[in-house]
Amino acid sequence: MNVYFDVLIVGTGAAGMYAALNLRQDLKVLLITKAEAAECNSYLAQGGIAVARDENDLDSFVEDTLKAGKYENNVEAVKVLARESRENINQLIRYGVEFDREHGDLQYTREGAHRINRIVHCKDQTGKKVTEALYKEVKRRRNITVFEGTCLIDILRVGNTCCGGIAVKNGEVFFIHSKFVLLASGGIGGLFKNSTNYCSVTGDGIAIALKNGIKVKNLNYIQIHPTAFYEEAPNGRRFLISEAVRGEGGKLINKNKERFVDELLPRDVVSKKIFEEEEKTHMPYVGLDITFKPAAYLVKRFPGIYRECLKKGVDITRNVIPVTPAQHYFMGGIEVDLYAQTSMKNLFACGEVSCTGVHGANRLASNSLLEALVFSRRAAKLINSTIDFVNRLDAKAPDIPLNPDIEQKRNREIAIQKFKEVIGGLKSELVSC
Known part of the structure; x- marks a missing residue:
């Protein structure tokens, strides 16, 4: 079956849904997730979201992030993260996220490697409250369609230009033709015996990138x-x-x-x-x-x-x-620039599947949701400004029908094999549910 949208977004975590909400409302957007919409690592986030307290805190926020990341971070990406943190928190508040307050003002807590209290939170269920608010807003938008139980098994491409994705829903193969694709498919925790992630988070986006020659970075940077x-x-x-x-x-x-x-x-x-x-x-x-x-x-x-x-x-x-x-978390991923663009034209990656360089070799606590918000919004803004100039290139569907089970198994095998190569001593920890 062939379907047509302006933008295909893969993943319904904070990055995927926030990107969809920041896209122009005259664009036809499809959000897909291989499980239920709430089955994402964003939903599980407990602690909160880091934010620069004020202009005077920008430099120290940047320095704390760089120090935690062992100074292997992309400094420009970290500066963007800190500078744009407050405006994204304010946007969440407009979407109805009720962060904890004290005497009417936002309440801030502190976590490891932060020099001051700069983390806003919704008790210990911040991710749940954020994703629920975003999903509620997504459901209000008439231009956004959500397909649950829909697994991306590959992308559609013409040369080095992405023009859609191949997905499976209820055993049926869909060829989703779109002007842009944004991967927000999450991390790799489902490949491990002991992980705080959902078992369904199995590095699908990374496997598809590897399969298609899209640049990846720092695949050995895995946070425990x-x-x-x-x-x-x-x-x-x-x-x-x-x-x-x-x-x-x-x-x-x-x-x-x-x-x-x-x-x-x-x-x-x-x-x-x-x-x-x-x-x-x-x-x-x-x-x-x-x-x-x-x-x-x-x-x-x-x-x-x-x-x-x-x-x-x-x-x-x-x-x-x-x-x-x-x-717990994956700092590496699909290599992207400051607007979440990958090495393939018209293909973006946001959230844990991407590598912005913000986290370096070790993520600073509560920077994950913030990164998802900041860079998915930047991706959406770039798409908004360029989509009118992009022609859709329809990739020819394979002559032989795909076997969904084989393709999904192949993606998992690609991901497992690659991570066995890059993490060496942790081989015994790989492959769980």
């Missing part, structure tokens, strides 16, 4: 989060214990109740210290203690974490939380 809830036999993804718990004073302790690390160091440093402590004490986890805070405060500040831990038999107001590191 220090504090995932420890379970002997986890079923599916690991439950994340937000860095905000440590930002609010939570202490990491070993089995002897001794602190062994500064909890607000960058994530890679804290993760390494936890691994060392586990090996030293012959324990598969360490403890995260926040019990010294008032119980009423904890329940109000971290309602989602409180409820989920309680289901697992841990009352965070009384018990130390068992935690261990798990794969």
Whole structure:
């Protein structure tokens, strides 16, 4: 089946939906996701969104991001991130996101490697509240169509120009012809045994880029989060214990109740210290203690974490939380410029599937949603200004009908093989659900 749109967006996380909302309303836009709209890493984000407090905070925000990223960041991209942070937070507020406030003003918290409190939040469910608000706005737009349960298996192209995508929905192959394609298909956590990501997030966009000779970058830059809830036999993804718990004073302790690390160091440093402590004490986890805070405060500040831990038999107001590191985020991805353009004409990439260079070798806490917002908006603005001058190039559909199952399996195999090549010692951690 052939369908025609002005813009095809792959992924319904923050990057995909925010891009759609920033596109002109006279454009015909298709948003597709291979699972349900809410099954994205954006939805799972707990801690919040980093934002420059004011003009005086811009330089320190940039410096904190560069330091966490081991100075391997794209400095210009980091400056863009900081400069445009406030206007994107204000846009979310206009879309109805109710960030926590104190005496009417936005309330800011602190997380690892930030020198000041600069993170806005919706208790411990920021990603959920943001994606719900964006999806509500998407559903209002008559020019935006959403296909759930629709998996992109390849792109349509003529030479080095992208002109659509090939997707599967209910076993039927769709040839989606469009003037622009924006990949916002997420990261790679579903390829790992222990990850805080949804199992459906399996690096599809990266595999399609590799298959089509599109430039990728820093595929070995994979972030391990220090504090995932420890379970002997986890079923599916690991439950994340937000860095905000440590930002609010939570202490990491070993089995002897001794602190062994500064909890607000960058994530890679804290993760390494936890691994060392586990090996030293012959324990598969360490403890995260926040019990010294008032119980009423904890329940109000971290309602989602409180409820989920309680289901697992841990009352965070009384018990130390068992935690261990798990794969969390992907700093590498499809190489893009400051407007999210890839090396293929008319193809953009935003969010975790992309590599803007903002994060360098290690992402600063709460910069992920911000990056998704800033660069997807920039991509949308560029599309708005150039789409009237772009002619649609219809790629010829394959003569032999595609086998959807084979193509999806091939994409997964490509992704797994590539990451086995680039991450070496973590090979045993690959391939989960």
